[in-house]
Amino acid sequence: MEKVLTISAIARRSGVKASALRFYEEKGLIASERSNSGHRRFPRSTLRRIAFIVFAQRVGLSLEEISEELDKLPKKRTPTRDDWDKLSSKWLERIDKKIAEMEKLRVGLTGCIGCGCLSVDACKFVNPDDRVAARGPGPRFWV
Amino acid sequence: MEKVLTISAIARRSGVKASALRFYEEKGLIASERSNSGHRRFPRSTLRRIAFIVFAQRVGLSLEEISEELDKLPKKRTPTRDDWDKLSSKWLERIDKKIAEMEKLRVGLTGCIGCGCLSVDACKFVNPDDRVAARGPGPRFWV
DNA sequence: ATGCAAGTTAAAGTGAACTTTAAAAAAAGA
DNA sequence: TCTTTTTTTAAAGTTCACTTTAACTTGCAT
Numbered sequence: 303m304e305k306v307l308t309i310s311a312i313a314r315r316s317g318v319k320a321s322a323l324r325f326y327e328e329k330g331l332i333a334s335e336r337s338n339s340g341h342r343r344f345p346r347s348t349l350r351r352i353a354f355i356v357f358a359q360r361v362g363l364s365l366e367e368i369s370e371e372l373d374k375l376p377k378k379r380t381p382t383r384d385d386w387d388k389l390s391s392k393w394l395e396r397i398d399k400k401i402a403e404m405e406k407l408r409v410g411l412t413g414c415i416g417c418g419c420l421s422v423d424a425c426k427f428v429n430p431d432d433r434v435a436a437r438g439p440g441p442r443f444w445v
Numbered sequence: 446m447e448k449v450l451t452i453s454a455i456a457r458r459s460g461v462k463a464s465a466l467r468f469y470e471e472k473g474l475i476a477s478e479r480s481n482s483g484h485r486r487f488p489r490s491t492l493r494r495i496a497f498i499v500f501a502q503r504v505g506l507s508l509e510e511i512s513e514e515l516d517k518l519p520k521k522r523t524p525t526r527d528d529w530d531k532l533s534s535k536w537l538e539r540i541d542k543k544i545a546e547m548e549k550l551r552v553g554l555t556g557c558i559g560c561g562c563l564s565v566d567a568c569k570f571v572n573p574d575d576r577v578a579a580r581g582p583g584p585r586f587w588v
Numbered sequence: 589a590t591g592c593a594a595g596t597t598a599a600a601g602t603g604a605a606c607t608t609t610a611a612a613a614a615a616a617g618a
Numbered sequence: 619t620c621t622t623t624t625t626t627t628a629a630a631g632t633t634c635a636c637t638t639t640a641a642c643t644t645g646c647a648t
Contacts, residue, residue, distance in 0.1 A: 310594070320595090321637055329635095339644055341595055360550055365635070393554055401547045407503060408540045453624070463625085464607055472605095482614055484625055508605070 306335070306343040316352045323352075331355060331369055347380050354386070361393050362400060449478070449486040459495045466495075474498060474512055490523055497529065504536045505543060 313320045326332045327342075332351055334342040351372065358368045371389050375381045456463045469475045470485075475494055477485040494515065501511045514532050518524045 308594085319637080322635080324596095325636060337595095337644095339595085341644075357550075357554075359635095390554060394551065397547050397551045397554065401544055401551070404540050404544045404547070407500075408537065408544070451624080462607080465605080467626095468606060480614095482625085483627095484614075502605095 306345060307348070309334075309342045309344070312344050312348060312352070316349055316356070318352055318356065326352075326355065326365075329365060329369060331365065331372060350381075350386070354389070358393065361396050363396070449488060450491070452477075452485045452487070455487050455491060455495070459492060459499070461495055461499065469495075469498065469508075472508060472512060474508065474515060493524075493529070497532070501536065504539050506539070 307315075309320045309323055312318075312323060316323075318326075323332065327334060332344070332348050332355075334344045334348075337343055354372070355365075355368055358371065359365075363371070371392070374389065375385055450458075452463045452466055455461075455466060459466075461469075466475065470477060475487070475491050475498075477487045477491075480486055497515070498508075498511055501514065502508075506514070514535070517532065518528055
């Protein structure tokens with residue numbers, strides 16, 4: 303069991319492509335030392351970090367948000383299970399919020415089918431006020 | 446109450462920007478006649494169509510999927526409430542699937558906190574097999 | 589020694605869903 | 619009539635999360 307891992311070893315064990323790992327490093331989400339020849343050497347703890355990233359993405363966090371979360375981990379020592387647990391607690395909120403939103407859509411949909419109100423004027427689920435405002439250019443996401 | 450609406454009227458009533466409406470028309474999601482001078486004139490039924498689009502997006506359908514759904518509407522006559530209801534039934538499935546996925550993440554998260562297994566090797570929620578394969582370049586989405 | 593796999597970088601490309609820009613024409617209000 | 623607002627088009631720009639490409643250097647096995 304090696305102490306450090308190459309990029310392909312990390313990729314194989316995490317299921318995240320090497321190109322994505324380089325991208326994450328560029329964004330500061332993970333870090334590596336270099337071998338004499340300049341090749342990346344990742345500490346084993348990187349695997350847990352990547353697990354966090356992947357899970358957080360599924361929960362709906364953007365890489366920027368994930369980055370902010372990861373910045374809360376202690377820098378001087380290897381994060382303990384407790385450190386990780388603290389970050390994850392935020393996910394429950396997020397997950398519950400997502401579930402709640404879907405439930406709301408579900409109720410809205412049933413309601414709209416029931417009353418036939420699927421129109422911009424009447425249906426509060428398609429109402430502008432109910433949607434998030436676009437921030438800047440690019441795709442608009444409906445939280 | 447006018448029979449046809451200008452693009453700004455549609456934008457105001459739907460909360461969807463004129464630029465997005467033009468984009469939707471380009472993609473064939475909505476259609477318009479033209480005035481003598483070449484200005485768009487949308488039939489009132491466009492509002493309902495846009496309501497459908499916005500709602501469907503919140504449920505998680507892509508514009509392409511939405512386009513396919515809209516193509517199922519009758520072309521010869523104005524769609525009835527029944528026509529719309531048929532399309533919406535697909536949403537319930539989709540919503541329930543989304544809710545189920547979040548519940549799964551929730552259970553997984555609780556489990557991972559409980560057993561401290563948030564690692565790539567042990568946790569089935571961050572396991573590669575559990576994730577969708579990337580199809581082509583671009584962002585990867587975890588269904 | 590030779591050859592191939594694996595690693596490096598910077599820069600450009602990708603896909604979705606739009607937005608912005610620019611230049612010109614038409615409609616509406618004072 | 620004059621001015622302001624609205625609308626038109628085509629083309630280029632934007633964001634996110636990566637991937638691909640190209641040109642090169644290293645590592646490892648034969």
